[in-house]
Amino acid sequence: MSTLPPISTVSVIGLPVAVTTYADAIDWIKAAARKADQAYAVEAANTHVASLSRHDKDFGEAMARFDLICPDGMPLVWSVNRQLPAPDQLTDRVYGPTLMLKSIEATQGEPDLKHFLFGGKESTLEKLQLRFSEDFPETSIAGAYSPPFGEWPEDEFDRICQKIRQSGANLVWVGLGCPKQEHWIAKHKDKLPPAVYFGIGAAFAFHAGEVKQAPAWVQKYGMEWLYRLCAEPRRLFKRYFTYNSLFVWYSLKEKVLKRADSRQ
Incomplete structure (x- = not known):
């Protein structure tokens, strides 16, 4: 059985963030999908994910089950780089x-x-499949499933697993929203069909054209959160205020503790 490409990690307020690029992450993902010996969990973590994993014990335990945590937000990149030689x-x-x-x-x-799209509305999944078939005609989108709104029936997990197995997919994109998707992947990881599972959040809405992404220059300077806050202030104000503040607090606290340890 082949081994996965090694990727080093750096702790960012307790979260093991991969020191990786798109190319290296994709090499790892493809190798894990082909290995097909278990379910692997991948996350693109921003300040919300990092802060919540530190602040909420249950979510922290869920994130501990993830195999590859990529630095999605620029503040995480800056935190990683502060700990690395140039x-x-x-x-x-x-x-x-x-x-x-x-x-x-x-x-x-x-x-x-082969890819499987799990989560979101039926209409969103239809838009995604149409876009991907047009933009990437030689890529296999093997299936898609929109779970019921609200509380799921008792046999829903078995239904989801059956659909993934029948599709033959080994790359499963989970768009249930954070933190639901991370908890779902972590809780069921040992029972899911072998594949790579991604907690992908708002990507479904972005790629379906339902929500506009921030311009590239805004993203580069780590201000995407402000762009999205202006677009959806009622939904996002509490999240961004709380978890951006927590990220700054935990980062400063960690820095102070490291300085204290270095002086001893």
Whole structure:
């Protein structure tokens, strides 16, 4: 059985963030999908994910089950780079929606790598499948499933697993929203069909054209949260205020503790 490409990690307020690029992450993802010996969990983590994993014990335990945590937000990239020598520092983040597109593009003409879209509304999934079939005609989108709204019936997990198995997919994009998707992947990881499972959040809505992404220059300077806050202030104000503040607090606390340890 082949081994997975090694990727080093750096702790960012307790979260093991991968020191990786899009290309290296995709190499790891493709190798894990082909290994097909278990369910692997991949996350593109921003400040919300990092802060919540530190602040909420249950979510922290869920994230501990993930195999690859990419630096989605620029503040995480900056935190990683502060701990690395200049030659090893990252020059860009691994943004979840872009990782999804690049992964789908990278599997064109590779019939052993098949994608499954899980989560979101039926209409959203239809838009996604149409877009991907037009943009990446040689990539296999093997299936898609929109789960029931609200509380799921008792046999829903078995139904989901059956659909994934029947599709033959080994790359499963889970768009249930954070933190639901991370809890779902972590809780069921040992029972899920062998594949790579991605907690992908808002990527479905972005790629379906239902929500506009921030301009590239806004993303580069780590201000995407402000762009999205202006677009959806009622829904996002509490999240961004709370978890951005917590990220700053935990980062400063960690820095102070490291300085204290170095003086002893």
